[in-house]
Amino acid sequence: MEPFIECLLYETEDPSAKLIGIEYIVAKTVTRNTEIVPMKVWKKVWHDHAEEIATGNVKVLDLPPDKAKEVADTVAKTDGIIFSLWPAGAKLPNGKVSMGQMVGHAAHSKSSKKD
Structure with missing residues (x-):
């Protein structure tokens, strides 16, 4: 079965941290299929998790290191789309949802398509 995961994003690792996104x-076999996700859309709102995991910015909490590595290895074969719910620095959400991106996002092209 191909991965489809819903992930809650928090401001920090603190247990009382604000939920800031989903x-x-x-x-990638789904998101890189241009009949499902046109390349123009992918470049605008999706990002490659292999690149993101390589940065060291991804943290899998509440799992032993060996299980966290299994999750990271699975996620490396995926792409992500982020819905930001709480604007940075705001005291409260403003009701607007924005499309987040990872830092260092690089758009793929037909010549760089990955499985």
């Missing part, structure tokens, strides 16, 4: 994590 990320859908989807197998």
Whole structure:
């Protein structure tokens, strides 16, 4: 079965941290199919998790290191789309949802398509 994961994004690792976004994590075989996600859309709102995991910015909490590595290895074969719910620095959400991106996002092209 191909990965489809819903991930809650928090401001920090603190147990009382604000929920600031939701990320859908989807197998590249789905997101890189231009009949499902046109390349123009992918470049605008999706990002490659292999690149993101390589930065060291991804944290899998509440799992032993070996299980966290299994999750990271699975997620590396996916792309993500982030819905930001709480604007940075705001005291409260403003009701607007924005499309987040990872830092260092690089758009793929037909010549760089990955499985």
